[in-house]
Amino acid sequence: MEHILEVQDLHTSFLTSSGEVKAVRGVSFTVEKGESIGIVGESGSGKSVTSLSVMQLLAGTGRIVGGSVKLNGRELVGLSAKEMRTIRGKEVAMIFQDPMTSLNPLIPVGEQVGEMLWSHDKALSKAEREARVVDLFQMVRIPEADKRLKSFPHEFSGGMRQRVMIAMALACKPDLLIADEPTTALDVSIQDQILKLMRSVQKEMGMSIMFITHDLGVVAELCSRVLVMYGGLIMEEANIFDIFEQPLHPYTMGLIASIPDLNQDKKKRLQPIIGSPPDMIHPPAGCPFAPRCPYACRICLEELPPVFRAGEGHSSRCWLLDEDAPSTGNPLKNRKEGQP
Amino acid sequence: MNRQPPVLQVEGLTKHFPVSGHKVVHAVDDVSFSVSRGKTLGLVGESGCGKSSCARTIIRIYEPTAGRILLDGEEISTLNQKQLLPYRKKMQMIFQDPYASLNARMTVHDIIAEPLRAHRVCSSRQEENEMVSDMLARVGLNKEHANRYAHEFSGGQRQRVGIARALILKPELVICDEPISALDVSIQAQVVNMLRHFQEELALTYLFIAHDLSMVRYVSDDVGVMYLGQLVEKCEADEIYRHPLHPYTVGLLSSIPVPNPRMAKAREKSGLEGDLPSPIDPPAGCRFHTRCPYATEQCRQEMPQLKEASSGHFVACHRIFNR
Structure with missing residues (x-):
């Protein structure tokens, strides 16, 4: 398999007046050619910081303090801003959460998308650029594409603005598209349209997608592999079916139990995960999820669990998978033995 | 005293906002519903459908343009702010x-x-x-x-x-305007469980506004679906998910991403096409006809009324009553 993206032991921190916020604390994963991978987690889990580290777009005091990010085999950590600009947009592009604020309100949308083309190919004439933008607008299904080039962002609805953002991201046919909660600000009906669109452009262009979201439903619709993040670490990694059917981390299990599905018995209470996420200035010494985990043992509070492999492409950071873990009251041991 | 009046009753509630050029935004148009004590009515719809305006008009943050709001059977829509004070407590x-x-x-x-x-x-x-x-x-x-x-x-x-x-x-009536949509999934369930606990303990009546349809089904007794300021369908919560009648409700339901990869990959999705039209100049006839796959000439001209299709199931759609 061909790795588009290879992240090794990435550490990213923000230096604030109250201390170093260790937002990402050693994350390793790969993205293969043409696959769509989901990164799931709640706010503060480090999922967005991971994607911004890949893009080298960390704001203000954010620094990659360790690890490596390889895109198409080339190391990105340590590249100059100028070198990074030739890669951004061309090899890796990003769609942001808020289509309202990520477009410039003073510049017509056609020009904003055209700028992306221009910055990577200065030889393109204005007419050629406009023709390409019309093609892109048609590809993202903006109706009457040729007439919308001169429109300003405020003349578009939220869903249409997100289409413009997607057109911009696709302009230079990137190998990897990072989508950071691209549908969170949108209504379900529009979210559905955007997800369909992303599926179809992926099929057309064969690129890889890294999809960052807190919504397990969206992941189920779009991704083939999932990373579950918590407290700056990848807690579980598995293919889409195993994550939902054979989760091997209490956090993943908790996430799944806390969303009602449409067949939920209404008399039954939802099972929330008690407590709240850890403080990343002083991350817990042990497993970051231990204070909220119903199965936590003493070792969980003291020592960070290593990554346990539990089958083809399935791994989990949980002491319950250790050889010495007790088997009574252990939800993961029983499950593992139950497997053929 | 044979029957307690519903805690909240809304009749023909209308809220128009004037905008420049002598135009009005039809935020809420002729909406009627009632909620009995200890029950939850969920209001769903896309952003801009008027669900929040509806809530804010009921609680008199906005002044209603027309219609009646009855709290415990007493009309509060005509009271001035001072007279309203004792009702605000409720x-x-x-x-x-x-x-x-x-x-x-x-x-x-x-x-x-x-x-x-x-x-x-x-x-x-x-x-x-x-x-x-x-x-x-x-x-x-x-x-x-x-x-x-x-x-x-x-x-x-x-x-x-x-x-x-x-x-x-x-209070007797609590209006929850998207109380969980800004929260993380693991926290949402905590808050929802807490709201349900208080409802049982204090016999609270909820008007629960949300765009997360699976959560609405879970918390509500009845559900109302709003589109461009109008109530287009209203019935018991399970019924609306099992037998949605209005094409808008059907589209909205099929847009929900299902947290089940096998179902998500297997099912044929219809979804909704297009965007919400402007509430300044809402389409004539049925307001949904511009996005409706079944729209006919009648839909383009005649506005359908909210009528009972089966016991307790109200829908405003010509197609349901013509077949």
Whole structure:
């Protein structure tokens, strides 16, 4: 398999007046050619910081303090801003959460998308650029594409603005598209349209997608592999079916139990995960999820669990998978033995 | 006294906002429903459909353009602000954004005590302190939290403060305007369970506004679907998910991403095409006809009325009654 993206032991921190916020604390994963991978987690889990580290777009005091990010085999950590600009947009592009604020309100949308083309190919004439933008607008299904080039962002609805953002991201046919909660600000009906669109452009262009979201439903619709993040670490990694059917981390299990599905018995209470996420200035010494985990043992509070492999492409950071873990009251041991 | 009036009854509620050029935004148009004591009515729809305007008009943050609002059978839509004061005690609101809806310069104690002070509930400072710490305990916060400021709390904790503020006056009607959509999944379930617990304990009546349809089904007894300011379908919560009648409801339901990869990959999705039209110039006839796959000439000209299709199931669609 061909790795588009290879992240090794990435550490990213923000230096604030109250201390170093260790937002990402050693994350390793790969993205293969043409696959769509989901990164799931709640706010503060480090999922967005991971994607911004890949893009080298960390704001203000954010620094990659360790690890490596390889895109198409080339190391990105340590590249100059100028070198990074030739890669951004061309090899890796990003769609942001808020289509309202990520477009410039003073510049017509056609020009904003055209700028992306221009910055990577200065030889393109204005007419050629406009023709390409019309093609892109048609590809993202903006109706009457040729007439919308001169429109300003405020003349578009939220869903249409997100289409413009997607057109911009696709302009230079990137190998990897990072989508950071691209549908969170949108209504379900529009979210559905955007997800369909992303599926179809992926099929057309064969690129890889890294999809960052807190919504397990969206992941189920779009991704083939999932990373579950918590407290700056990848807690579980598995293919889409195993994550939902054979989760091997209490956090993943908790996430799944806390969303009602449409067949939920209404008399039954939802099972929330008690407590709240850890403080990343002083991350817990042990497993970051231990204070909220119903199965936590003493070792969980003291020592960070290593990554346990539990089958083809399935791994989990949980002491319950250790050889010495007790088997009574252990939800993961029983499950593992139950497997053929 | 043979029958208690519903806690909230809304008849023909209309709210228009004037905009430049002598035009009006039809935010809420002729909406009628009622909610009985201890029940929850869920209101769903896309953003801009008028569900929040509807809530804010009921609680008289906005003045209604037309229609009647009855709280416990008493009309409150014609009262002035002063006359309204005793009724304000009976209806409270929980807001969407726990960051914007709490005053950053007030301590949590002051935020929760403010309704008590506005209505002069407590005769002494000590009584106030007791009520506030009791309320804090009931929403799962502790006494030490009382002297802190909102920025020291996480989103879920802030929403607990918002709930404490809404419930401290022991209201009858609580309007929850997207109370969980700004929260993380693991926290959403905590807040929803807390709202359900208080409903059972205090016999609260909820108007629950949300765009997360699976959560709405889970918390509501009845569900109303709004489109461009109008109620297009209303019935018992399970019924609307099992037998949706209005093409808009059908489209909305099929847009929900299912947290089940096998179902998600297997099912044929219809979804909704296009965007919500402008509420300044809503389409003539049925307002949904521009996006409806079944629209006919009749739909383009004649506005369908909300009528009972089967027992307790109301829908405004020509197609349902013509077949």
